[in-house]
């Protein structure tokens with residue numbers, strides 16, 4: 369077990385495969401402890417500030433519940449209600465919050481905001497989704513794949529849709545852990561160039577692979593996992609209409625999933641726009657693991673909190 373005490377979690381590219389495995393193994397242990405009723409108040413008396421610039425159901429609730437289970441306390445801070453709205457800087461907010469709380473989680477539009485928080489805070493900062501990445505989501509995703517498939521190495525994980533924050537984190541973590549990651553997007557909606565390079569490098573080191581395609585049918589051939597996300601992310605509402613047309617051929621529906629392995633798993637970070645990126649018959653099918661995946665946000669984040677806030681020492 370490696371120590372993660374004091375670390376920020378902004379992007380999983382900053383973490384080694386061993387560090388990611390430490391989080392996943394801790395998450396598995398804490399999930400068992402919760403299920404058998406074994407107390408795990410590893411952060412007794414500690415506090416977490418949670419800043420939200422955008423809406424959230426899963427991230428907000430799972431972090432708050434996580435802190436309660438760990439014996440600590442979480443504060444929900446809507447960015448609109450903070451002095452940030454009246455021009456107090458991110459840097460000054462970070463400095464002040466660091467005098468009150470033991471860690472900060474933030475959901476922001478611009479990834480630079482979470483980087484600035486980390487730069488000026490003296491406590492760990494966790495990215496609860498930015499326009500660039502969603503590391504807590506990817507931890508829950510690979511925890512789910514590991515649980516259901518027994519391994520991550522060699523699992524064919526196919527992401528179909530927009531090359532967005534969720535796609536980035538899925539690519540980064542998957543290639544670090546030796547999965548065979550395939551991404552299929554419309555032309556012009558590919559993942560960030562930098563993330564493609566990281567994915568290729570990570571795969572070369574882990575023995576996994578990465579492929580970027582524009583044909584969803586070809587991409588999902590023999591897939592173990594088919595993953596999708598909304599076509600218009602938070603902040604892209606103005607493009608939603610145009611995106612609906614462009615992304616139509618990338619809908620995950622009955623016809624598309626026929627090309628995957630019969631025991632393929634359907635995954636989605638949620639919230640889903642049913643009838644757009646996924647049809648009801650797929651998300652509600654026995655192949656869908658979306659509720660287990662959502663639950664695992666709780667366990668994975670408990671592991672992150674306990675590790676970075678020093679509740680578990682190596």
Ligand code: CP
Pocket residue numbers: 423424425426427428497505637638639
């Ligand atoms: N998947 C996810 O982050 O969901 P919320 O937007 O509800 O937090």
Ligand code: NVA
Pocket residue numbers: 497532533534597598600601602637638639
């Ligand atoms: N890509 C989506 C994910 C929401 C959890 C968004 O950024 O809105």
